[in-house]
Amino acid sequence: MKAITRTQYGNADVLQIKDLAQPIPKDNEALVRVHSTTVNRTDCGILTGKPFLIRFFTGLRKPSSPIPGTDFAGEIAAIGKAVKDFKVGDKVWGLNDEGLGSHAEYMTIKADKIVSIPDNFSYDEVVACAEGAHYAYNFINKVTLNSGDKVLVNGATGAIGSAALQILKSMGVYVTAVGNTKNMELIKSLGADKVYNYEKEDFTEIDNEKYHFVFDAAGKSSFGKCKKLLLAKGAYISSELGPNNENLYLPLITRLKGNKRVIFPIPTNCKRSLLYIKNLIEKGQFRAVIDRHYTPEQIKEAYEYVQSGQKTGNVILNF
Numbered sequence: 464m465k466a467i468t469r470t471q472y473g474n475a476d477v478l479q480i481k482d483l484a485q486p487i488p489k490d491n492e493a494l495v496r497v498h499s500t501t502v503n504r505t506d507c508g509i510l511t512g513k514p515f516l517i518r519f520f521t522g523l524r525k526p527s528s529p530i531p532g533t534d535f536a537g538e539i540a541a542i543g544k545a546v547k548d549f550k551v552g553d554k555v556w557g558l559n560d561e562g563l564g565s566h567a568e569y570m571t572i573k574a575d576k577i578v579s580i581p582d583n584f585s586y587d588e589v590v591a592c593a594e595g596a597h598y599a600y601n602f603i604n605k606v607t608l609n610s611g612d613k614v615l616v617n618g619a620t621g622a623i624g625s626a627a628l629q630i631l632k633s634m635g636v637y638v639t640a641v642g643n644t645k646n647m648e649l650i651k652s653l654g655a656d657k658v659y660n661y662e663k664e665d666f667t668e669i670d671n672e673k674y675h676f677v678f679d680a681a682g683k684s685s686f687g688k689c690k691k692l693l694l695a696k697g698a699y700i701s702s703e704l705g706p707n708n709e710n711l712y713l714p715l716i717t718r719l720k721g722n723k724r725v726i727f728p729i730p731t732n733c734k735r736s737l738l739y740i741k742n743l744i745e746k747g748q749f750r751a752v753i754d755r756h757y758t759p760e761q762i763k764e765a766y767e768y769v770q771s772g773q774k775t776g777n778v779i780l781n782f
């Protein structure tokens with residue numbers, strides 16, 4: 464099978480395409496013919512081994528899995544003898560943010576981590592509703608929100624931000640979204656109630672709304688800047704560690720002060736996220752945001768584009 468491989472941490476230059484033997488599923492696993500996967504920011508972290516923290520999950524000195532890739536959508540090609548819930552030919556998708564080896568034509572995965580694809584949706588559509596949506600769902604879950612509450616999403620055009628915007632709107636939340644000029648129409652079409660263009664204005668200077676939650680999905684702002692926009696007891700979450708890794712220790716300090724707080728969320732349970740998103744997809748409340756498609760031969764360009772931090776939504780890799 465054709466697979467993307469690497470033997471060390473580094474930039475896209477360490478990636479190579481190789482012909483490898485197809486993996487064989489264990490009793491509780493399925494062999495999946497991968498049709499679509501994404502190149503996402505988690506893949507970039509696993510590629511470079513940065514931040515260092517990530518290596519405790521993916522291999523300290525070198526990557527424990529030679530094949531990168533964290534999500535997939537495809538067709539079951541074989542099953543282990545203990546697998547009862549799926550059969551050969553089923554269309555499935557999945558995600559594991561510690562790595563799955565999905566940047567290959569075939570991969571194996573435990574059957575209890577797989578979700579069936581909703582009827583009438585393509586591999587590309589569902590795979591673009593996985594990684595960013597998982598983070599967005601987990602982060603939103605850390606805050607208690609009711610219909611009519613107000614949330615600001617900074618970076619509402621990324622994989623996480625575009626998913627967060629849609630999840631929040633499905634909950635009946637009022638959302639202010641921040642993006643750039645080229646994506647103003649996209650953000651409005653995803654349901655934003657109010658929009659700021661970060662290329663023209665600084666929302667932290669001009670917005671006079673007060674929010675239950677500020678979600679910095681791009682990690683480009685900071686608690687210090689956003690604090691004045693929060694209601695008492697309001698929460699700030701960033702997808703990045705922030706200046707001087709402050710988002711690691713601010714949760715403790717702000718909790719002791721007992722007012723506006725920073726939360727450092729650790730996402731868990733990818734399957735639960737996919738099932739939640741699948742339900743929204745089926746109800747027409749969540750849709751894929753796809754930027755570009757790449758082939759395996761273009762893998763370096765794909766990673767370099769995603770590493771630039773300029774993608775809109777998701778970048779698809781088709782095998």
Ligand SMILES: NC(=O)c1ccc[n+]([C@@H]2O[C@H](COP(=O)([O-])OP(=O)(O)OC[C@H]3O[C@@H](n4cnc5c(N)ncnc54)[C@H](OP(=O)(O)O)[C@@H]3O)[C@@H](O)[C@H]2O)c1
Nearest residue numbers: 504505618620621622623643661680681682683702772773
């Ligand atoms: N902790 C983790 O394990 C983990 C996992 C995944 C992602 N992340 C982090 O989460 C962040 C978002 O990930 P993602 O996949 O959603 O990212 P992404 O798809 O790369 O998108 C980030 C978005 O941020 C927007 N942006 C860039 N500069 C901005 C600014 N100054 N103000 C507001 N928005 C800005 C970009 O829009 P334009 O194109 O308009 O500039 C882009 O749409 C990244 O920083 C990533 O490293 C962390």
